[in-house]
Amino acid sequence: MKAISILRTTAWTGLLMPLVLGAQAAMAEPLVYVPLGGENKIVAIDAAKNEIVDTISGLAAVHGLAGTPDGRFLIAGSFETRARDGEAVAKPAGVSEDEHAAHHGAAPANAKADAGVSTVSVIQTADGSVVRRIDVPGAVHHVAVSPDGRFAVVTHPNDGAISAIDLESYELVATVATGPLPNYATFGPNGDRLFVSNAGNDTVSEVDTTRWIVRSNAVVGSSPEHVVLADDGATLYVNNVEDGTISVLDVGDRKVVKTIPIGSTLHGIDLSDDGRTLFVAALGDDKVVAVDLGTGGDRSASLAPAPYHLAVVSGTGKLYVSSADQPKIWVMDQRNLEILGEIPIGGKGHQMVQGAGG
Numbered sequence: 001m002k003a004i005s006i007l008r009t010t011a012w013t014g015l016l017m018p019l020v021l022g023a024q025a026a027m028a029e030p031l032v033y034v035p036l037g038g039e040n041k042i043v044a045i046d047a048a049k050n051e052i053v054d055t056i057s058g059l060a061a062v063h064g065l066a067g068t069p070d071g072r073f074l075i076a077g078s079f080e081t082r083a084r085d086g087e088a089v090a091k092p093a094g095v096s097e098d099e100h101a102a103h104h105g106a107a108p109a110n111a112k113a114d115a116g117v118s119t120v121s122v123i124q125t126a127d128g129s130v131v132r133r134i135d136v137p138g139a140v141h142h143v144a145v146s147p148d149g150r151f152a153v154v155t156h157p158n159d160g161a162i163s164a165i166d167l168e169s170y171e172l173v174a175t176v177a178t179g180p181l182p183n184y185a186t187f188g189p190n191g192d193r194l195f196v197s198n199a200g201n202d203t204v205s206e207v208d209t210t211r212w213i214v215r216s217n218a219v220v221g222s223s224p225e226h227v228v229l230a231d232d233g234a235t236l237y238v239n240n241v242e243d244g245t246i247s248v249l250d251v252g253d254r255k256v257v258k259t260i261p262i263g264s265t266l267h268g269i270d271l272s273d274d275g276r277t278l279f280v281a282a283l284g285d286d287k288v289v290a291v292d293l294g295t296g297g298d299r300s301a302s303l304a305p306a307p308y309h310l311a312v313v314s315g316t317g318k319l320y321v322s323s324a325d326q327p328k329i330w331v332m333d334q335r336n337l338e339i340l341g342e343i344p345i346g347g348k349g350h351q352m353v354q355g356a357g358g
Contacts, residue, residue: 077140
């Protein structure tokens with residue numbers, strides 16, 4: 001396994017060699033990048049071999065991760081905070097980068113005053129180097145990148161807000177209060193809207209990204225966390241962790257049009273390539289559930305212990321599912337939920353991102 005250690009930071013971007021990009025584009029199978037939280041690194045998995053082929057080290061408490069649409073960069077958020085003068089600060093009670101217990105309770109009243117800053121790293125996928133580091137106010141949980149690659153948004157659960165970074169200037173352009181415990185964010189297909197789940201008050205906020213203001217809030221189920229948006233941008237699927245349901249949100253009407261019961265505590269969620277099947281990690285029931293969105297029927301497969309983050313590996317027919325209790329990823333067949341294998345990853349896998357071929 002080739003290890004890529006992040007030991008340098010450069011102030012430039014956009015100078016990738018055309019030959020490197022051409023070589024990546026020619027590969028048939030993608031890489032899947034997995035941040036390992038307390039292990040302070042990201043591993044890259046070749047989806048053809050289901051093996052780790054690269055390791056990007058030196059990223060403190062990396063939990064949130066997203067990629068730019070062109071595959072050139074990863075945007076990595078840290079759950080570790082420090083004072084603005086560089087001194088480490090204590091995390092709020094009950095919060096760690098791996099367990100992020102803030103999912104299920106209100107942040108301390110003094111969280112904003114004590115939260116300090118964390119670092120968002122822009123990583124060049126060609127060689128694993130950090131091309132820029134940007135400080136943001138508070139610990140970062142999850143990350144999203146706009147469809148045009150212009151903006152990265154990170155969620156701050158302990159501060160009730162999101163931050164937006166301009167990826168052309170690397171400037172922090174906005175910090176927007178959305179609600180208590182914002183967990184996950186996803187952009188609409190045109191990039192002018194952003195949807196943020198607020199686990200602390202059971203809402204999803206719609207953010208206008210042209211002005212960086214909250215336009216509306218929709219009430220969903222109990223403790224909404226991960227979300228996934230249909231390709232047409234009309235329907236948002238929201239996993240309600242505490243009541244074990246999926247809210248089907250019509251984003252135009254801002255109303256829940258259907259509630260899908262799954263089981264007990266939920267976590268990861270994703271859509272199949274054709275958008276017809278919704279995959280859900282039912283962590284509390286040790287199973288993965290596939291919901292046929294056309295018929296409403298579902299099928300499930302036992303998966304223990306504690307299926308956690310989940311990602312469809314587009315174009316491969318595979319589903320990657322990490323475990324909250326063991327340092328591995330299960331490889332599943334999307335069609336029948338058969339377990340095809342396991343990948344040892346050396347830590348707990350968080351927000352997985354599919355990139356270009358390896």
